[in-house]
Amino acid sequence: MNREEILERIRRLMVEIRIDEVKEAVDEALRMGIKPLDIIDNALTPAIREIGDLFEKGEYFLPELIISADLFKEIMDEKLKPLLTAEGSAREALGRVVIGTVKGDLHDIGKNIVATMLEIAGFEVYDLGVDVAPEEFVRKAKEVNADIVAMSALLTTTMIEMKNVIELLKREGLRDKVKVIVGGAPVTEEFARQIGADAYAEDAVKAVEVCKKLVGEKTGN
């Protein structure tokens, strides 16, 4: 098997979520001397993107999305990251994201998926969980020097909390240092604009795209 073949094999097995076989194929690739970054960029990341597409079309569902994200993290943490660190070729994080479901709201399935997808994409993610008060968002954003604050709300009665977080960021003088992205079933582009957020994303796949764009804007790239 050559490089192209083994990378293609990893990609295909990952899309089909054949857990043990993907791991074996990754080991095989490493034995063949293929660089961890090559595996990430040319096999695993395209696979995750394809899984995202299948989810958008309804062919994959929540279990596939969550299992594949977990699998990706497992491969990264157990097999690839240690090598990257040893080689000194570990990549710098794309940016730091503080994420949470707003105060009064306990929904976390969507938010968790977004958090994992962001991590996979190369962000450093700080997940504050559910029912997060504005003060907590702001405190964490300060503490980790966040680039992005990401908020989720599943209820029309709680989405107004997003505005409170933005107001508090302003009062604390942080608003021009962080970008704000919002999402969740009742949230719309229009609403995001109204409350003064920088961006809105309708699902996890879009959220990753948008966050990449936001850090790009920040650094002026």
Next chain:
Amino acid sequence: MEENIVLNVNGIKLSISRNITLLEALRSNGILISASCGGRGLCGLCRVKILKGNISQPTLRERELLGELIEKGWRLACQTRVLGETWISIPRIRGGIVGERIRRSINVNPSVILLPLGRVSRSGPSVIDNVFNVLRKNGLNPKSCSMGFRRIIPSIVAKGERVNLVYDLEEEMVLGVSERGIYGVAVDLGTTTVVSSLIDLSSGSIIASSFRYNYQIRYGDNLISRIEYATRRNGVSELKKAAVKTINDNISELISSSDVCADDIYSIAIAGNTVMTALVLGISPATLGTYPFEPPFLGEIRVNTGSLGLIGNSEAIVYTLPVIGGFVGGDVAGDILASGLLEHNRAMLIDIGTNGEVVVKYNDEIVATSVPAGPAFEGVGLKHGMMAVEGAIESFSLSDDRYRVIGNTDPKGICGTGYVDILAELVRHGLLERNGRLREGKGVRRRESILEFVVASSDSSDIVVTQLDIRKLQLVISAFKTAYYFLLEQLGIKPSDLEKVYVAGSFGFRINPDNAVEIGLLPRVEKENIVFIGNGSLAGAEIYLVSMSEREKIRRICRRIRVLNMPERKEFQKLFIKMSRLEPLSA
């Protein structure tokens, strides 16, 4: 000044602004008709028949979609503007489907009774004392009487006429006198629909029922949006007014169709979820909008018709059935009353609706939880979804390639019961995997990269279920399945331990039980142990009116029910995802 004109819909007069579309006119009056394209003239579902009147010319879209039907008077509500007084008819919501209900037999012992006292003697210190003396001789213990009674009784006694007294046994209070009869009104105050029935209190029999959409719909189509509206300035009072008007229009229809006098209505029982109950009383449901979702109050509320503005005798008492906890309100108290849940050691009650509930009883313990299921089974958000009205595919079988359409017309869409059948049949025949993924094969095709199953084909357009529709339905099924699994687990029992499963909700009345079990919407028990009770809230409100003993029992029971919130548990996400498989809950 905006000019108002009259629109007559199925014989009901509405006042509307000139030059708005029929769809807008109907919606602003709480009448919902299907329009899955959002009123852009694309789906053709909002068809109505113009009987006579002054309306705009047919648009190009209407000509395309309706063709010759336009000559017969058919138009699309979203495309037609009303220019002057107009009479229309909309395809009938099938004969009282939302009111369909069955209930167990109960002892009829209403608290409001009619007592023929004969002529009252004039021996005591006052007229009221004389009346009370007669009542005491009859073994009653009157404590008070209404102002209306104080006003009317002296002249009756003075003339020496016979007195037919209206007496409330529970309040121990004289309400008035009646020459004709005494009546009550039961109300199922739903988020979407409001169904009412007129009850003869002396016999307990149902005289008439009426139905209309909740006028609150203009403030939002789901509970959370109503709560949100209630937090605005004057929001609560606007929502209260809309609810009261909906009920009053129901009552007007009931009394005019049955020749009953409004003054002879002596009690009204309202069963609604916690939010609806609070709103009709003019109480803010704001705390239900955010965690920890505590209701404004628990238990029953009693208030006079007059203070709410409801039609009826001004001394009549309005009861709202007990709020149990969280979102679990009087609608569930009604379901419990109407079903036989309390007669079993181990039984379950599921109310399937946009806001669903599950209740499980195990010996002396009763637990309940609410299920924010969403409106997918009402057809909302699905490609060809529609309510259970004329033109909806309501059942489906793959083995003989057959479907049934409400009203025996051409199919226009699919309603909830149809979706249950389709999912189950596709699973059985291997076209749909248990994980919810369609398999390409007979009847399954790809359109614009999305998989879909063709349910019905016609020359103009096909009726399909898409892969995305299936995912939305799966989320609802998973919500119910997670809820009943969670409650069963809390009590340490298995589905197979259940002696009975009661299914409430108008949608629930027509579900095929085998199919609902196949996809996990209902737990697996013997088919004969699944009992459909239909609109249990309405039946429960009726029982509340006619049986004092049942009323007392449910008040007691409701205090004992523990309401549990699922999402507070950490493992909820894992469980929810596990439950999304289209299969019966394993025993």
